Amino acid sequence: MMKISVIGCGYLGAVHAATLASMGHTVVGIDTDADKAARLARATAPFFEPGLEELLAEGRATGRLVFSTDMALAADCDVHFLCVGTPQSKTSGVADLAYLEAAARSVGRHAKAGAAVVGKSTVPVGTVHRVREWLGREDLGLAWNPEFLRQGTAVKDSLVPDRLVYGVADDDGGTAAARTLDTVYAPLLQAGVPRIVCSFATAELIKSAANAYLATKLSYINAMSELCDAAGADVTQLSAAMGLDPRIGQRYLAAGLGFGGGCLPKDIRSFRAQAQELGVDSVDAWMGLVDAVNEGQRGRVAALAADLCGGDVAGRRVAVLGAAFKPDTDDIRDSPALDVALRLAAAGAHVVVTDPKAINNAWLRFPQLEFEPSLPAALQGAELVLLLTEWPQFRAIDPAEAAFRVRRPVILDARNVLDAAAWREAGWELHGLGTGDALRARACA
Known part of the structure; x- marks a missing residue:
């Protein structure tokens, strides 16, 4: 077993550190945020991720996992993983590498001779050469080992990666x-996990390329949902038939409100910026269209909400089910659900948002919205209900019971996950995206 440091203990780093400790390595997680490091040291995750706190507690109990702000504790490590964030620049689509530069320079000052430095952050092609410069040393090994974690299943993705x-x-x-x-x-290689050794440039591109493909599938089927609404077709049946073709597959082919979070949107914009820099116009245009379709879904849902309120949401009580950008996380970064909620609030609606995990994060960021931790209370008196994040708790709502709480039983299922027949049988007017419904918006009483 080896002694390993993980530099940057955000979403990626915390999961990676806990996973390495579970494999038997001795791991020290380093982060500049003292509160975050202290919470992780107590085996308390600073964000919601299923299974992570159990893994942190195991590492703490065995003594193989510690967290600190002191880089000196990592000086004798054999391997240093760079797991800091590479957010989108505030002024353009390119990735901001400031955190990566700071981490690399710190490792360069403290690492012992012969140690290996391994990047895991998602970066533009060519970054490895800059990292070598930032390290300022020739006696350190260097590799890039991209991560493929999905929020909500990150622990599983780390323990049993593809x-x-x-x-x-x-x-x-x-x-x-x-x-x-x-x-x-x-341990992973012995379990048969495939291993690919490639050039730096290929490793730098692969995460963004994979995310660009997934984003393409999502935006494609969302574009088809708009076409289906115009043609009177059903996108759920369309995607089911398409997905049976093994060349296409069903995954990431579910129409809905679109994608968000801290990875997919910024990764495709960074990918687009790289294509522009390299003069690859086709990829630049392609990524621009994917991004535009995804952003357009949010405006489309807000417009449909207004249609369902007779053309104007001003003064209407709207219950929004979902604040996180996807289920099984409390991450609200670039959340499509909150984007729609904010648009409706700006149009004068009284918006009440509920979510099983993301209420606190959202309330701190968007005080102009009303947040209600209780689902029944959020539904009370609503004139329109929007299902915007497909949490299991929302999919399991009893439509008959919910009908007694609302003022007007009208719901827009922007994720196409509800049993439409059951909801309509309970007296609801239910609309989906691309499901062939003629949106006969009733004027609110």
């Missing part, structure tokens, strides 16, 4: 770095 990718140099140093990573991931 693949391991090593980006290394084409020389003896690269061979040594690959051997080091083989030692780190020995």
Whole structure:
């Protein structure tokens, strides 16, 4: 087993550190945020992720996992993983590498000779060469090992990944770095996880390329949902038939409100910026269209909500089910649900938002909205209900009971996950996206 540091203990780093400790390594997680480091040291996750606190508690109990703000504690580590954030720049679509630069320079000052530095952050192609400069040393090994975590299933994705990718140099140093990573991931390799060794540039591109493809599928089926509404077709049947083609597959082919979060949107914008810089106009245009379709879904849902209130939501009580950008997380970054809620509030609606996990995060960020932790209370007196995040708790709502709470039983299922027949039988007027409904918006009484 090895001694490993994980630099940056946000979403990626905390999960990665806990996973490495569960494999038997001794791990020190380093973060500049003292409160975050202290919470992780107590085995308390600073964000909601199923299974993470159990993994943190296991690492703490065995003594193999510690967290600190003191980089000196990582000085004798054999491997340093760079797991800091690479957010979108505030002025353009490019990735902001300031945190990565600070982490690399810190490792360069403290790492022992011969240690390996392994990047996991999602970065633009060519970043590895800059990291080498920031390290300021030639006696450190270097590799890029992109992550493929999905929020809500990150622990599982770390313990049983689909693949391991090593980006290394084409020389003896690269061979040594690959051997080091083989030692780190020995339990996974022994379990048969596929391993791909490639160039730095390929490793840098692969996460963004994968996310760009997933975003393309989502935006494509959402564009089809708008076409289905115009044609009177049903996008759920359309996608089911398409998904049976093994060349296409069903995953990421569910029409709805669209994607958000801290990864997919900023990754496709960074990918687009890289294409622009490299002069690849086709990828630039393609990513621009994918992004535009995704953003357009939010405006489309807000417009449909207004239609269902007779053309104007001003003064209407609207219950929004969902604040997180997806289920099983409390992450509200670029949340489509909150985007729609804010649009309706700006149009004069009295918007009440409920969510099983993300209420506190959302309330701190958007005080102009009303938040209600109780689902029944959120539904009380609503003139329109919008299902915007497909939490299991919302899918399990008893439509008959819910009908007694609302003022007007009209719901827009913007994720197409409810049993439409059951809801209509309980007296609801239910509309989906691309399901062939003629939106006969009733004037609110």
